[in-house]
Amino acid sequence: MITDACIFVNQDGSATPRRMLLTAKSCGISRVVVCGNASDIPASYAGVTVLRGKVIGRQNGRQFLDAVRKIPAGCVVLVNAGENSFNRTAITTKGVHLLTGITDLPKGGFDHVVAKMAADHNTGVVFDLSRIINPKSRRTALSRYAEVHLLQRKYHFPLVISSGTDTIFGFRNTTEIVALCSLFGMTRSEVYAALNGLDAVLAPPQLVTVVEKERT
Amino acid sequence: MRPLPPTLRENRRYLLVKITGEFSEMPPQKEIYHAVHDAAAELFGDVGSAQMHIAVVWSEGEHAVIRCSRGWEQQTIACAAVVTRLCGSSVVFRTVAVSGTVHGAKNHIKSTTWDSGSLPGYQCSGKKVDSLKGNNTQQYLTRDDIFKE
Numbered sequence: 001m002i003t004d005a006c007i008f009v010n011q012d013g014s015a016t017p018r019r020m021l022l023t024a025k026s027c028g029i030s031r032v033v034v035c036g037n038a039s040d041i042p043a044s045y046a047g048v049t050v051l052r053g054k055v056i057g058r059q060n061g062r063q064f065l066d067a068v069r070k071i072p073a074g075c076v077v078l079v080n081a082g083e084n085s086f087n088r089t090a091i092t093t094k095g096v097h098l099l100t101g102i103t104d105l106p107k108g109g110f111d112h113v114v115a116k117m118a119a120d121h122n123t124g125v126v127f128d129l130s131r132i133i134n135p136k137s138r139r140t141a142l143s144r145y146a147e148v149h150l151l152q153r154k155y156h157f158p159l160v161i162s163s164g165t166d167t168i169f170g171f172r173n174t175t176e177i178v179a180l181c182s183l184f185g186m187t188r189s190e191v192y193a194a195l196n197g198l199d200a201v202l203a204p205p206q207l208v209t210v211v212e213k214e215r216t
Numbered sequence: 217m218r219p220l221p222p223t224l225r226e227n228r229r230y231l232l233v234k235i236t237g238e239f240s241e242m243p244p245q246k247e248i249y250h251a252v253h254d255a256a257a258e259l260f261g262d263v264g265s266a267q268m269h270i271a272v273v274w275s276e277g278e279h280a281v282i283r284c285s286r287g288w289e290q291q292t293i294a295c296a297a298v299v300t301r302l303c304g305s306s307v308v309f310r311t312v313a314v315s316g317t318v319h320g321a322k323n324h325i326k327s328t329t330w331d332s333g334s335l336p337g338y339q340c341s342g343k344k345v346d347s348l349k350g351n352n353t354q355q356y357l358t359r360d361d362i363f364k365e
Contacts, residue, residue, distance in 0.1 A: 015356035022358055027310075045360075133298050135258060168356050169236070169308045172297055176311055179293035183259070 002174065003031040003198040005098060005126050005162035006053060006078060009038040015168045021045040027173040033076045033198070036166070051076050055100065058082035061089060068095050076202070078126065081105050087114050091123045097201050098160060100126040102148055103141045110148055118157035124201040125157060127194070129172060130164035132180055146184040159190075160197040226269070227286035231314050232321040233296055235278050237307035238354055245275045251302050252282060252309070256295040268292055273318060281321050289314050 004024060009017045017038050024032050025046045033053040034041055043050055053076040056067045064079075064086075071077055079090040080101040087109060090096055099118065102110060102125060110125075118125060125148060131141035152159050161177060163170050172180065174195070181191045235242065249272040256265035268288045274281040284292040296309040313324035 014354060016358065016361045018358045018360055019356045133300060135298075138258075138298075167306070169300065169306045171308075173310055176293055176297040179290045179311075180297055182290050183294055 001031050001049075001199065002029050002195045003033070003160065004029045004171075005033050005076075005124075005160040005198055006035055006055070006100065006128070006164055007032050007162070007170075008036040008164070008166040009034050009041060010036045010166060011038050013038070013166055017041045018045050019168060021048045021050065023168040023171050024048050027171045029171070031198070033078075033162070035078070053078055055080060058086060064089065065093065068093055071095070076198075081109060084109050084111065084114065088117060091117045091121055096123060098124045098126050100128065100162070102126070103128070103131045103137055103144050105144065110151070112151060112155070115148075115151040115155040115157055119155045122158060122201060122204040124160045124197060125152070127159065127161050127181070128164040129161065129177065129180055130170055132183065133170070133172075142184045149185055149190075158197045158200045159194040160201065161191070161194045227316075228269070228283050229286050229289045229292075229314055229316060230273070230318050230321040231282045231284065231289065231292060231296065232312045232324050233280050233282060234310045234312050235280060235302075235307060236310065237302055238305040239303055239307075242275070242277060243303045245272050245280070247303055248272050248275055248280050248282075251299045251307075252292075252295055255298050256292070259295055259298065260291060264291070268295075270295070274322070279312075279322075279325055281318055283318075 007020060007024070009020055017034070017040065021032065021042070022045070025048050029048065031049040031051065033051045035053040035055050041050055052074065054071050055078045056064065057080050059067060068077060076098065077096050078098045078100045079096050081087050081090070081099050081104070083106060087099065090099060091114060127145055131137045161181070163172060165171060177195070178188050178191045186194070235248070252272065253265060253270055256268055256270055260268070267285065268291060269283070269285045270292060271283045272280055273283045282292060282296065293311045296311055299307060299309050301307060313321055315321040315324070
């Protein structure tokens with residue numbers, strides 16, 4: 001299921017939630033994680049399934065844990081990345097699904113140790129395409145995403161792609177997403193794996209799975 | 217002088233893009249070219265953009281055909297995807313298809329006539345629509361939103 005891991009739908013935004021979902025559908029997206037303060041977001045519209053998401057900013061340890069606990073069940077929890085120690089805490093905290101804001105990381109914020117921990121705890125890392133589209137943050141984003149992508153190839157932590165948009169003009173279709181991700185070295189198959197990567201985060205594969213029940 | 221035979225000509229690819237923006241009338245072809253070319257120069261530099269041989273060969277309504285050298289399609293799609301402003305308005309270039317001929321690219325144009333049985337979208341060009349928000353900015357909504365209000 002092609003998923004956009006984070007869009008923002010706000011009450012005073014230029015597009016209604018339904019219009020955002022309709023635009024997502026026209027771009028070939030079948031599921032979105034909606035963050036923002038808009039009310040009246042349908043559970044599904046025009047064939048696009050909606051998951052509610054909540055972004056938690058950088059906070060100190062106690063406040064961060066409280067913020068994670070307060071989030072209702074069923075929400076996708078995204079955490080803005082920060083210092084290396086904060087990222088380790090965020091990744092290992094139960095209930096955190098995705099680490100976002102990779103482009104704003106300080107130097108050494110996401111190293112091989114954090115990458116290994118993300119793989120062990122099945123926490124995804126979000127590549128926000130709006131940072132590539134925005135010319136002000138493009139250079140930082142391309143170099144940071146290339147670094148993280150190399151770590152992903154080695155440690156195989158889940159990777160997801162988001163448009164990070166709050167308008168209908170921020171969506172990109174799958175062809176354009178492949179082209180944009182090729183700028184920092186992702187192949188077509190890797191992009192499609194990332195677009196379908198949220199399933200692996202929300203429902204991680206179990207160690208033992210009953211494939212077929214034996215009949216007696 | 218005889219024209220160059222087809223086997224000796226440079227191979228090209230043609231991208232059909234759909235232009236969606238906040239402008240009231242479509243900008244001229246030259247503006248589209250400048251927007252894509254500037255984006256190519258930003259992304260790949262002057263050397264890369266020179267090798268791409270980008271040109272806008274046709275535009276009509278909300279569609280345009282962008283030409284590039286063969287092998288540079290992916291980069292040209294990326295260039296079109298990062299264009300966000302055109303004639304001072306927000307815009308998005310959606311790549312619809314890539315083809316070897318202009319005619320082949322144009323074949324992918326779908327008519328955008330809206331009826332009750334097709335998509336739940338609603339187009340109100342030139343008609344008066346009351347803004348739901350009360351301010352003067354452009355609002356994007358669906359027919360379901362209008363019925364609900």
